[in-house]
Amino acid sequence: MNTMISYRDAMREALREALQRDARVFLMGEDVGMYGGSYAVSKGLLEEFGAQRIRDTPLSELGFVGAGIGAALGGLRPIVEIMTVNFSLLALDQLVNTAAALRHMSGGQFHVPLVVRMATGAGRQLAAQHSHSLEGWYAHVPGLRVLAPATIEDARHMLWLALQEDDPVILFEHAQLYNVVAPLAPDAAATVDIERCRIRRAGRDLTLVTFGGMLPPTLAAAEQLAQQGIEAEVIDLRVLRPLDDATIGESIRRTHRALIIDEEWRSGSLAAEISARIMEQAFYELDAPVQRLCSAEVPIPYAKHLEAAALPQPATIIEAARRLLGKQEAVTG
Amino acid sequence: MNPLPYAREQCIELVRQMLRIRRFEETCAQLYGEGKIRGFLHLYIGEEAVAVGAVPALHADDAVVxxxxxxxxxxxRGIPARTIMAEMFGKSTGCCRGRGGSMHLFDAATRFYGGNAIVGGGLPLAVGLALADRMQGRQRVTACFFGEGAVAEGAFHESMNLAALWQLPVLFCCENNLYAMGTALDRSESQTDLCLKAESYKIPARRVDGMDVAAVREATLAAAAEVRSGQRPVFLEFRTYRYRAHSMFDPDLYRRKEEIDAWKQRGPLHALTNQLRAQVVFDETDFQQLEDQVSTELREAIAFAEASAPEPVSDLHRDVRAAARPKT
Structure with missing residues (x-):
């Protein structure tokens, strides 16, 4: 029987499972223990697993991410939590110059089985230093696998798969998803992988490609489009590196139109990469140029109306989709 | 003149190792001039007493960063000269299959974790290696070498704090050669007492004459034992000097010749050799024997590197990620 569970609780269950199943696993980060996690993901785990395995760190992102890399080299399977992607920039050196490079740079002698989790994205009026979406920065780097669980199933089951990797994995949890509640099937683990996209909604008229926090508004937009007689296919990327070109290409060959919805800034975004790949592999299948809907190119502002205006919304997704289909007349009702 | 620090044979071995590094580095410079070695090349000439005193003072299962x-x-540490040379030649027989070069030597067999070309980059790594030992109940030491330039990096301070806070078995070995590239310590640090920085994190710290190989060895033996048994970090500052420029691209405009010459007078290789000559039976023939041993090893290393095949381009993409993911 399905149980109703929040994304936050699903992540916590994933952590608990990992800590129970593998003695090498430990969680390390700012306020993961006594405080319970800045987004309350790890609440209660300190009491259950103790301070050795639920390890509060000082505010030293570079230091504790590097220590996670060292601990992984030393035979453990660390999960390092960084409060937000903005703070991860303080640890970028260790992630890019060491974790991602070490296997290759050492000629295959050393590898870094490390999972780094971090919150990402806007929508909580946290302004320009807690709200950005920089997933594409990490997806740029060879040596990393980058995951963006957007559903309850993925939140619950991607982590264990990430921990089976022998190389670093970055896992993005969109802050807007933590409170989402949805049913979780007992056998959901069998349906989760960390390889492929998922088609979250089938459709014939156009393909909406998205990931992470943009999945719910994109699905909402698709439902409204359906009421207008437009059937949109919605692809949830899930795995941002390596990209699953095949699934995207197959969808384009069915729908012949693509709109990419990406909370990152448009310039140099994942949306840009996906757009280029669609051009490369399915150019002659396209009935219209690939379109992108991204965040406004401003540091995310605080005021609610400004923040909302900076982000893709169901209404703007619908508008962009209709424009792509050549239906630019005003929508009424 | 001080008495010999150790028995004759042990002193000769220390001289041999210092000579081995000196000649290895001189050969690298020559091969660089011939275009056989490329990239950045940083020579250790002048600083040999630090590594020769410290590295063999560790246990085989300790880690070196x-x-x-x-x-x-x-x-x-025991990485063969031939595989280091082949690495710098970019050959498939290099210790990193030609992917690392001079700045990125690694060796899993001897727990040699680089070869880090980000200043301060190795410190958090050492903290993590020690954390893993601590959490898994192993009595091993992680020795982390870094220059005095690294103490200006945030990574140094974050690592000092973590190692002290969690009482981790890290031996911090600061090789203070007084210049971070061309920037003298007192031109970059408001506080030039490096031990004080470590002590401010409650890490025991000692200043050691890095031009005295026996002093380095004794300090390292004592500190490593303290780290191993006490399960806490110790900081050693080795005062040393590089005779050569920072790298092969450095015109060395920031130091006076008199300063370099003054340090050369204290050269560790000369000092111990002269002591041996004065105090025991050790003459030019004995020294030449060491030269010959070193020279043979180097010639063999170069021949090996020359004869080795380059890493095939078809293997460019190997070792970016694991070849196959294990299934659960």
């Missing part, structure tokens, strides 16, 4: 000036440490 070093910097981009690490040929000497790698040799002493």
């Amino acid at each position: 070093a910097t981009y000036r690490e040929h000497g440490h790698a040799l002493l």
Whole structure:
């Protein structure tokens, strides 16, 4: 029987499972223990697993991410939590110059089985230093696998798969998803992988490609489009590196139109990469140029109306989709 | 003149190792001039007493994390000269299959974790290696070498704090050669007392004459034992000097010749050799024997590197990620 569970609780269950199943696993980060996690993901785990395995760190992102890399080299399977992607920039050196490079740079002698989790994205009026979406920065780097669980199933089951990797994995949890509640099937683990996209909604008229926090508004937009007689296919990327070109290409060959919805800034975004790949592999299948809907190119502002205006919304997704289909007349009702 | 620090044979071995590094580095410079070695090349000439005193004072299962000036440490740890040379030649027989070069020597067999070319980059790594030992109940030491330039990096301070806070078995070995590239310590640090910085994190710290190989060895033996048994970090500052420029691209405009000459007077290789000559039976023939041993090893290393095949381009993409993911 399905149980109703929040994304936050699903992540916590994933952590608990990992800590129970593998003695090498430990969680390390700012306020993961006594405080319970800045987004309350790890609440209660300190009491259950103790301070050795639920390890509060000082505010030293570079230091504790590097220590996670060292601990992984030393035979453990660390999960390092960084409060937000903005703070991860303080640890970028260790992630890019060491974790991602070490296997290759050492000629295959050393590898870094490390999972780094971090919150990402806007929508909580946290302004320009807690709200950005920089997933594409990490997806740029060879040596990393980058995951963006957007559903309850993925939140619950991607982590264990990430921990089976022998190389670093970055896992993005969109802050807007933590409170989402949805049913979780007992056998959901069998349906989760960390390889492929998922088609979250089938459709014939156009393909909406998205990931992470943009999945719910994109699905909402698709439902409204359906009421207008437009059937949109919605692809949830899930795995941002390596990209699953095949699934995207197959969808384009069915729908012949693509709109990419990406909370990152448009310039140099994942949306840009996906757009280029669609051009490369399915150019002659396209009935219209690939379109992108991204965040406004401003540091995310605080005021609610400004923040909302900076982000893709169901209404703007619908508008962009209709424009792509050549239906630019005003929508009424 | 001080008495010999150790028995004759042990002193000769220390001289031999210092000579081995000196000649290895001189050969690298020559091969660089011939275009056989490319990229950045940082020589350890002048600083040999630090690695020769410190690295063999560790246990075989301890870990070493070093910097981009690490040929000497790698040799002493037991990475064969031939695979280091082949690495710098970019050959498939190099210790990193030609992917690392001079600045990125690694060796799993001897727990040699680089070869780090980000200043301060190795410190958090050392903290993590020690954390893993601590959490898994192993009595091992992680020795982390870094230059005094690294103390200006945030990574240094974050690592000092973590190692002290969690009482981790890290031996911090600061090789203070007084210049971070061309920037003298007192031109970059408001507080030039490096031990004080470590002590401010409640880490025991000692200043050691890095030009005295026996002093380095004794300090390292004592500190490593303290780290191993006490399960806490110790900081050693080795005062040393590099005779050569920072790298092969450095015109060395920031130091006076008199300063370099003054340090050369204290050269560790000369000092111990002269002591041997004065105090025991050790003459020019004995020294020449060491030269011959070193020379043979080097000639063999170069021949090996020359004869080795380059890493095939078809293997360019190997070792970016694991070849196959294990299934659960």
